[in-house]
Amino acid sequence: MQQSAGVQTVKALKTAAVCLILLPRFLVAALMLWLLDFLCIRKKVLLRMREQEGSPDDPPLCVSDSNRMFTWESLKAVWHGQKLDFYKTAHVGYVAPNTEVVHVGEKRKSRILDYARGKRPLVLNFGSCT
Secondary structure, three states: OOHHHHHHHHHHHHHHHHHHHHHHHHHHHHHHHHHHOOOHHHHHHHHHHHHHHHHOOOOOOOHHHOOOEEEEEEHHHHHHHHHHHEEEEEOOOOOOOOOEEEEOOOOEEEHOOOOOOOOOOOOOOOOOOO
């Protein structure tokens, strides 16, 4: 029982550390959403975007309080995105993760880097056939 309490303590400390690391990035993103919610800033940005991309067939521009960006749902989405970005295993400039792949026809498992040969780059093509 003591060991599981120790493991739980380590997990709680790790989660707290990750939260402290992510907090500044999250607060900057939240500040940006809050600034975008100012009616005058949003109106200027939206009018400028309409001038650049708009056509005479576009509907009239409506800036109201119903389409706010600084909402509880958007803050939860930003926090979740920050956590996903932090926990991903692939990072620019680091060694690629050697994840397991399954051959569909043979139901055989292997690793991605098993297909790398010498200094030749390994290209992965993720496509779909519908």
